[in-house]
Amino acid sequence: MYRTTLQGVLLASSILAGVGTAAAADVTLNIESWRNDDLQIWQEKIIPAFEAKHPGIKVTFSPSAPTEYNAALNAKLDAGSAGDLVACRPFDTSLQLFEKGKLEDLTGLEGMKNFSDVAKSAWTTDDGSKTFCVPMASVIHGFIYNTEAFEKAGVEVPKTVDQFFAALDKIKADGTYIPMAMGTKDMWEAATMGYQNIGPTYWKGEEGRKALIAGTQKLTDDAWVEPYRVLAKWKPYLGDGFEAQTYPDSQNLFTLGRAAIYPAGSWEISLFNTAGLKLGAFPPPVAKDGDTCYISDHNDIAMGLNAASAHKEEAKVFLEWVASPEFATIYANALPGFFSLNSTAVEMSDPLAKEFVSWRETCKPTIRSTYQILSRGTPNLENETWAASANVINGTETPEAAAKKLQDGLDSWYKPAKM
The missing domain is CATH 3.40.190.10 (Periplasmic binding protein-like II)
Structure with missing residues (x-):
């Protein structure tokens, strides 16, 4: 027992x-x-x-x-x-x-x-x-477009800045679609899908971004002002009342098939795929044929x-x-x-995702210019870039004035390390 x-x-x-x-x-x-x-x-x-x-x-x-x-x-x-x-x-x-x-x-x-x-x-x-x-x-910036809108207006995918604006002109003249869906009310949209999207083409991606951190380039240099001059030309193509248009408003305009082009981050793909539209994508246009292509691969x-x-x-x-x-x-x-x-x-x-990622083979990648080191102080360069980008597109601030304000704000607290 x-x-x-x-x-x-x-x-x-x-x-x-x-x-x-x-x-x-x-x-x-x-x-x-x-x-x-x-x-x-x-x-x-x-x-x-x-x-x-x-x-x-x-x-x-x-x-x-x-x-x-x-x-x-x-x-x-x-x-x-x-x-x-x-x-x-x-x-x-x-x-x-x-x-x-x-x-x-x-x-x-x-x-x-x-x-x-x-x-x-x-x-x-x-x-x-x-x-x-x-x-x-990471997410990649570029432009998503409605292929039926391009066919209706008789335009091809643009590769240069001149071709880009020529396409916008034809879409606007046709009148069926708003040429480009982007608002400025939320401001970050203007900076992230506007300035940071096309900017690397002008400041040459990592070369310019690192030079800005090193203090060998300034935001008032032509390479940093020119993207704002290009953005200022977007205004006539954004549709009536874009100044009061929020980010969700822009998404809705595009997914409802009312706009031809959407300045995009690749994170939009899943949402846009549910719209039942035939979509394509193209990278930021280069200044002229033969120039190096740059993408924000952030x-x-x-x-x-x-x-x-x-x-x-x-x-x-x-x-x-x-x-x-x-x-x-x-x-x-x-x-x-x-x-x-x-x-x-x-x-x-996913075909649209494959299109975006294929640009890594032909374009030089960079990250958003404001994210590393340059937004640690006050005023915060990232947040200030939101306002500057929206103001330039709205026409309430010139590209040169916006750039000077950004550089003055950065100079007030940032001193580049001695190399």
Whole structure:
């Protein structure tokens, strides 16, 4: 009887131990993000793919509204209530979190070998020594167009600036479509899809951007003023009342088939695909035939590790997977227009996304000029560029005056480091 009782006790102990082990292994990781529009994709495609290969690690995706994310995340991190994993915005916003000790150093993560220095640049310290987020995707700027509108007006895809304006003239003369759908009320649209879209053509991409940081070029130089002169010429083609037109208004005009061209970020692809229109895309036109083509191929989103997470090892398992070609393929195809930063080539199925990413083969890539270093002070160059771009298009400020105001604001706090 003693032996039987002992066996029962040992059996019960082993069962309880097994339950304890299972419970210990069943960890849930929470992801913070500003991308609330892709919740369903995370729930139905991305997370199931990870969990299928990593039993015992569960993942939940808990996004905030994009405009509230920075403040909400900071508050949660300070209160100790933030998720284990954090979607990282590019450059200074995330760099500040790392410098405050809120994000873990991920330099030694094995999967970081899958990314180039350019891919990691938005989430790496100024001296290049530490990387704190795993790169996920970039977005590319250009122009999306309604192919039926082009056929109706008898225009071909423009390659030069002169051809671009000639096409706008023909579309306007035909009268069936608003030539170009963009408003200036929200301001950021004018800067992001306007100035940062066409600007690299004039300041020669990375060459000009780095020269601005180094102080060897100024925003009052012709290379930086000329894009504003071109933007000022957009006004007659934006339709009546564009000054009061919001970003969603612009999207609606285009998806309803009322506008011919949409100055775009590739993130629009998923939404525009639902409109049932025949669409094409072209890169920013060059000044003249034979010129080098430049595109804004801007690092957009990455994933970091909350330094206060109670599940760092499990979170690193997830981040290694985010750094894998498998994740890159799932993400790029589930979210066409968000292009993998992984060095492994990703095969995409969406034709419009394939068109955008093909420009990497013929155009020189750069990132938005205001995002690295130059918007750390007050006045903030990124936000000031919003207002300047909208004012120039509205005709309330000359290109030269807008450029001078931006440079004066930058000079008031920014002193280039001695090289």
